Amino acid sequence: MTEPVPDLASPAGRPRHVAIIGGGLAGLAAAAALGSSGFQVTVLEARPFLGGRATSYPLSQADGQTLTIDNCQHILLRCCGNLLDFYRRLGVEGQIEFHKEFFWIEPGGRMSVMKRGLLPAPLHFTESFAGLHFLSGKDKLSIGRALLAVKSEFKNRRDLDRISMLTWLREKKQGPAAINRFWRQVLVSAINEELDQMAALHGLQVCWLGFLARSDSYQMGIPNVPLAELYSDDVWSRWPTVSIRSRASADSVQTDASFIRTVTASGQAIEADAFISAVPFERVANLFPDLRLDLSAFHHSPITGIHLWFDRPITELPHATLLDRTIQWMYNKRDGRHLQLVVSASRSLVDMQRGEVIDLAIRELAEFFPEVRNAQLERAHVVKEVRATFSAVPGLEEKRPLPSTAIPNLFLAGDWTRSGWPATMEGAVRSGYLAAEAITRAFGEPRRFLLPDIA
Numbered sequence: 181m182t183e184p185v186p187d188l189a190s191p192a193g194r195p196r197h198v199a200i201i202g203g204g205l206a207g208l209a210a211a212a213a214l215g216s217s218g219f220q221v222t223v224l225e226a227r228p229f230l231g232g233r234a235t236s237y238p239l240s241q242a243d244g245q246t247l248t249i250d251n252c253q254h255i256l257l258r259c260c261g262n263l264l265d266f267y268r269r270l271g272v273e274g275q276i277e278f279h280k281e282f283f284w285i286e287p288g289g290r291m292s293v294m295k296r297g298l299l300p301a302p303l304h305f306t307e308s309f310a311g312l313h314f315l316s317g318k319d320k321l322s323i324g325r326a327l328l329a330v331k332s333e334f335k336n337r338r339d340l341d342r343i344s345m346l347t348w349l350r351e352k353k354q355g356p357a358a359i360n361r362f363w364r365q366v367l368v369s370a371i372n373e374e375l376d377q378m379a380a381l382h383g384l385q386v387c388w389l390g391f392l393a394r395s396d397s398y399q400m401g402i403p404n405v406p407l408a409e410l411y412s413d414d415v416w417s418r419w420p421t422v423s424i425r426s427r428a429s430a431d432s433v434q435t436d437a438s439f440i441r442t443v444t445a446s447g448q449a450i451e452a453d454a455f456i457s458a459v460p461f462e463r464v465a466n467l468f469p470d471l472r473l474d475l476s477a478f479h480h481s482p483i484t485g486i487h488l489w490f491d492r493p494i495t496e497l498p499h500a501t502l503l504d505r506t507i508q509w510m511y512n513k514r515d516g517r518h519l520q521l522v523v524s525a526s527r528s529l530v531d532m533q534r535g536e537v538i539d540l541a542i543r544e545l546a547e548f549f550p551e552v553r554n555a556q557l558e559r560a561h562v563v564k565e566v567r568a569t570f571s572a573v574p575g576l577e578e579k580r581p582l583p584s585t586a587i588p589n590l591f592l593a594g595d596w597t598r599s600g601w602p603a604t605m606e607g608a609v610r611s612g613y614l615a616a617e618a619i620t621r622a623f624g625e626p627r628r629f630l631l632p633d634i635a
């Protein structure tokens with residue numbers, strides 16, 4: 181598809197100005213790319229802090245102190261090349277700690293460890309996979325066969341966006357234990373959707389890039405600072421070309437001869453040569469009524485995070501995935517006493533009262549970590565993100581819009597646009613880089629920012 185090229189003459193001597201609406205990862209990635217390529221950039225962010233859905237905020241404590249917590253644990257895999265590139269541009273890549281072991285725990289506490297062995301990719305998990313306690317030999321063989329099919333089908337099969345992951349797994353004759361204890365456990369957290377609602381394309385992409393293509397691509401990156409510190413004012417103060425305006429909620433744009441000329445944010449009009457919308461899909465129609473995008477196929481999928489503080493250490497593990505229960509992941513935030521639990525595609529929790537969610541979390545946690553039964557819960561905090569991500573249903577991929585729009589100087593970014601990835605931090609950064617590339621093309625100075633996938 182060819183993109184319309186706006187006739188945007190360069191005002192002599194003045195760097196071109198791009199206004200970016202939305203200071204989540206998509207908007208910030210576009211700002212970093214353009215800000216290092218001769219553009220002057222203004223980021224308008226409605227909230228007082230940056231990072232959008234991947235952020236942290238202060239929580240006041242009983243002793244009057246404040247504690248900064250992430251809205252929800254965010255992890256990345258080493259195959260997230262563009263996200264890592266974005267962190268490098270900001271100079272914060274050293275704040276990501278990579279973990280090389282995955283811990284799987286069954287109710288009752290039996291643990292299995294998955295890690296790289298001696299064989300080269302894609303066979304690097306063979307030894308540890310053979311030793312997993314929670315799968316039968318028959319299930320391991322059938323999962324192994326399906327993983328080999330991922331390798332051959334991911335780039336060659338054309339219908340993967342039209343069928344669900346569950347359909348694909350049934351086609352590959354995966355039994356209930358393989359589906360529930362392996363595929364579901366890995367993919368529901370990665371894509372934030374149930375297997376019967378998730379396009380097989382995304383499931384195969386995660387398996388290929390994250391677990392098969394390279395022997396280190398599965399390593400799990402966890403920021404060792406609160407998320408908002410990765411994109412703090414201090415970080416951006418080193419970018420004279422990027423001006424960040426927080427508490428600046430864009431509420432309208434002013435158009436002239438089919439170009440957008442200004443955006444009004446919190447009562448102030450900001451002029452720019454080009455604009456990037458980096459807001460979630462549900463905000464686009466209000467802000468840009470003239471765009472007339474058909475977003476009727478987009479729906480949300482929720483994620484629930486549960487922070488628990490105990491009076492004693494519950495575990496020494498840094499993290500673990502918990503089998504056969506509602507809670508899917510445990511992250512050890514501090515000393516085994518502050519744990520964060522995560523439930524993806526958490527529709528069953530959305531209508532529950534806060535107290536019910538906490539009771540369920542503690543009940544389930546005690547099945548994996550018996551020390552919970554002896555411990556006192558000092559504090560709990562539940563974050564239900566009902567609009568966590570878009571639901572990556574079959575058929576949606578072709579409906580995700582490209583960065584260029586019918587308005588020649590308006591470009592779209594956001595994890596929901598056609599980034600080539602599902603709704604993740606990597607997807608958001610990719611979309612920001614793609615929008616920035618589209619702007620440089622529109623100004624006749626094409627630049628590449630997007631790094632290719634690792635395989």
Ligand SMILES: Cc1cc2nc3c(=O)[nH]c(=O)nc-3n(C[C@H](O)[C@H](O)[C@H](O)COP(=O)(O)OP(=O)(O)OC[C@H]3O[C@@H](n4cnc5c(N)ncnc54)[C@H](O)[C@@H]3O)c2cc1C
Pocket residue numbers: 201202203204205206207224225226227230231232233234251252253254255256428429430431458459460463467483484485565567568569593594595596603604605606607608
């Ligand atoms: C609970 C939870 C857990 C997650 N876990 C992971 C994970 O482990 N790994 C992973 O890779 N991804 C994870 N994700 C997904 C990831 O957070 C998102 O895909 C990504 O952050 C989206 O970035 P974005 O820039 O596209 O959108 P957003 O982060 O939503 O950014 C949009 C920004 O636009 C601002 N905005 C909206 N309207 C306006 C306006 N009118 N004017 C100005 N500003 C406006 C918003 O305040 C926001 O800051 C998780 C998401 C959630 C919610």
